[in-house]
Amino acid sequence: MDMTGTQHIEAPRDVVWAALNDVEVLRQSIPGCQSIEKVSDTEMNAKVTLKVGPVKATFTGKVTLTDLDPPNGYTITGEGSGGPAGFAKGSAVVRLVEDTASTTLNYEVKAQIGGKLAQLGSRLIDATAKKLATEFFEKFGEAVAPPAEAAAAEPATTEKKRGWFRRLINK
Amino acid sequence: MYQTTYVRASSLAEAANLLRDNPDAKLISGGQTLVPTLRQRLARASHLVDIVHLAELRGLTLEGDRVVIGATTTHAELAASDLVRQRIPGLAHLAGLIGDPPVRHLGTIGGSIANNDPAADYPAAVLALNAAVHTSRRTIGADDFFTGLFETALDPGEIVVRVSFPIPRRSAYEKFHQSASRFALVGVFVAVLADGSIRVAVTGAGPCVFRATSIESALARSFTAEAAESAAISADGLNSDIHGSAEFRAHLVPVLAARAVAQAR
Numbered sequence: 021m022d023m024t025g026t027q028h029i030e031a032p033r034d035v036v037w038a039a040l041n042d043v044e045v046l047r048q049s050i051p052g053c054q055s056i057e058k059v060s061d062t063e064m065n066a067k068v069t070l071k072v073g074p075v076k077a078t079f080t081g082k083v084t085l086t087d088l089d090p091p092n093g094y095t096i097t098g099e100g101s102g103g104p105a106g107f108a109k110g111s112a113v114v115r116l117v118e119d120t121a122s123t124t125l126n127y128e129v130k131a132q133i134g135g136k137l138a139q140l141g142s143r144l145i146d147a148t149a150k151k152l153a154t155e156f157f158e159k160f161g162e163a164v165a166p167p168a169e170a171a172a173a174e175p176a177t178t179e180k181k182r183g184w185f186r187r188l189i190n191k
Numbered sequence: 192m193y194q195t196t197y198v199r200a201s202s203l204a205e206a207a208n209l210l211r212d213n214p215d216a217k218l219i220s221g222g223q224t225l226v227p228t229l230r231q232r233l234a235r236a237s238h239l240v241d242i243v244h245l246a247e248l249r250g251l252t253l254e255g256d257r258v259v260i261g262a263t264t265t266h267a268e269l270a271a272s273d274l275v276r277q278r279i280p281g282l283a284h285l286a287g288l289i290g291d292p293p294v295r296h297l298g299t300i301g302g303s304i305a306n307n308d309p310a311a312d313y314p315a316a317v318l319a320l321n322a323a324v325h326t327s328r329r330t331i332g333a334d335d336f337f338t339g340l341f342e343t344a345l346d347p348g349e350i351v352v353r354v355s356f357p358i359p360r361r362s363a364y365e366k367f368h369q370s371a372s373r374f375a376l377v378g379v380f381v382a383v384l385a386d387g388s389i390r391v392a393v394t395g396a397g398p399c400v401f402r403a404t405s406i407e408s409a410l411a412r413s414f415t416a417e418a419a420e421s422a423a424i425s426a427d428g429l430n431s432d433i434h435g436s437a438e439f440r441a442h443l444v445p446v447l448a449a450r451a452v453a454q455a456r
Contacts, residue, residue: 073224073307073340074224074225074228074234074341075233076233077233103232105233136233137233143372143432144340145432147340147430148340150398
């Protein structure tokens with residue numbers, strides 16, 4: 021499955037690029053990330069818990085950064101094995117375009133799953149991959165440039181609870 | 192299946208306490224999604240808290256201008272209910288189309304809407320009929336209940352107790368099923384509510400049930416199959432898989448809406 025998306029971030033491109041290479045920011049952004057540790061500048065070991073509806077599987081694997089083109093973008097790939105659940109692999113080609121004081125992040129995602137997850141969940145793969153990719157880039161945007169009103173947290177959580185799909189179709 | 196501890200709850204309060212004290216406990220009613228998932232080891236539950244027999248969750252009654260349905264009412268019970276067949280024929284018809292006979296005799300309305308599978312049938316009825324979901328803590332309106340892929344407004348440990356449907360003037364559900372799973376490739380529920388407002392809810396097409404507002408406005412001008420079929424639905428954000436592309440699903444929505452309008456009574 022393939023999908024593309026755009027995330028607008030209120031920060032200069034250099035700051036966004038640095039964040040794309042920051043393990044701590046990646047940990048906060050990867051949905052369900054339990055732990056992530058740096059092996060080298062372009063390789064990390066990660067443990068991620070994926071929860072979609074009744075399914076809950078913990079994947080251990082690695083995150084790699086390739087095609088590095090600072091500060092224009094790179095390809096980030098995550099792949100892991102979820103034990104009896106099967107395996108999952110997803111990659112995103114990320115391109116940064118600078119506006120005056122902000123950055124537009126364009127991404128193109130490919131995702132694959134295999135094993136039992138794929139057998140039983142084939143009708144849900146696309147929707148799940150879209151949800152995870154959208155969550156990742158939204159959280160990433162928030163981590164790099166926290167929205168000004170984020171301090172007044174309570175009303176914001178209700179808005180969040182309305183869900184990403186509503187926001188998508190109400191645009 | 193991983194080892195788990197089965198607990199038959201004696202009251203709603205006991206079930207709520209078990210969920211609060213055990214973060215990896217799972218509620219089970221009909222188990223038609225949960226049990227296959229556990230058997231395949233795609234999930235692990237420390238406890239299975241069984242609520243299917245609780246008296247507080249039973250019942251199928253007429254209360255004023257609403258039909259109130261207990262959370263553990265099975266699809267088969269609902270499909271066979273004279274009350275539902277007379278007052279909300281579209282809902283009874285929908286319940287009879289879910290899965291196969293074993294699923295209909297075990298699966299429950301509360302379990303279905305709490306799971307919020309993107310291709311489940313009940314969410315379309317709850318949203319189109321503007322039902323209210325009564326939980327162990329509060330009442331949630333249909334427009335606020337379904338929030339995303341397998342996501343609802345329910346908090347952890349919150350239990351669906353009953354669903355209250357206002358009796359509509361007319362209702363109908365049309366489903367294009369995926370022949371292997373019997374889930375809706377696309378399902379469309381059309382309702383004309385008591386105040387004359389028209390609501391059209393679509394399941395199976397997107398990551399979560401949604402209202403087809405373009406069809407609603409077309410039907411408000413003219414409640415005819417032609418009006419429904421002439422409304423366009425964008426394929427943006429819709430599901431695409433080996434069973435059908437997003438464009439195919441987008442095409443099916445007005446087609447099914449038109450059939451539902453023709454059936455509505």
